[in-house]
Amino acid sequence: MFSVFAQIKICKNRADEINLQRKFTSNRSGSSVNKISYLLLSIAVLIISCQNAAPERTYSQAQIDSLQKVFNQYKQKKDREFKEADWSPLTPEDKKTFRHLNYFPYDISWRFEGPIHLYRKMDSITVLGTRSGDVRPALRYGYFEFRKDGKTYRLEIIKILPQRPGRKAHLFLGFWDETSGKETYAGGRYIDLEENKENHYVVDFNFAYNPYCAYSHRYSCAIPPLENRLPVAVTAGEKNYSHPKSKEEQ
Secondary structure, eight states: OHHHHHHHHHHTTSTTOOOHHHHHHHOTTSOHHHHHHHHHHHHHHHHHHHHTSBOOOOOOHHHHHHHHHHHHHHHHHHHHHHHHOTTOSSOHHHHHHOOOOOBOOOOGGGEEEEOOEEOSSOOEEEEEBSSTTOEEEEEEEEEEEEEETTEEEEEEEEEEOOSSTTOOOEEEEEEBOTTBTTTBOTTOEEEOOOOOTTOOEEEEGGGOBOOGGGTOTTOOOBOOOGGGBOSSOOOOSBOOOOOOOOTTTO
8 A cells, every 4th residue: 555655646746647635525425435436546547647657777887888888979979060060050150169069977867768658639739939930830749758766757749740842740859947047058958759650769868959049049949848847957968058259258
């Protein structure tokens, strides 16, 4: 019985939790048997719901070292491309003094694997951009749940539809957290997800990155859904970009 109520305590962190005590006590007209049946059913629903969340995993040191190596290679490649590539969001002036992007240390505890829980009805919505008039057609695709430090969190996944011929629809996972506007970009960060038939996804916050708006006002970037404001500091992934100082400022 203790483990059941411990599970309920964990589930209370979900935005769509069921308030058992309020509903149970408000049903005064029913019999004691009905009340007990309702309580047991609600407990079962909560436990099943929590089991859908991607759990915290234990990794071997070899696995951690391998993932750390991949992360380091990713950082080096991105720094090189930001410095040299034509598509780099940096201005020509910033490229001259650019050295590297800033990241939190790699933390394996911010890596999660699991399915996206697809909505039966994918409602049509619009995703707003940071520039006035930038409106992007999209669908409410599903949500991803994960467990961190005994708490369950939920992120909405949006499917942005193509606006021009030749473009493809893509999944959009943008979020804010307690570091937004402090250590990280105030407009939120993104994590890339590629739609797949197996419905198996890796949500690794170590690879959370800034949208192009963080580097230049020339861009309009998709604004994350309001539901994706995580009430926790995600100390993983890319930090704020420090614009190089001009000669006049030095």
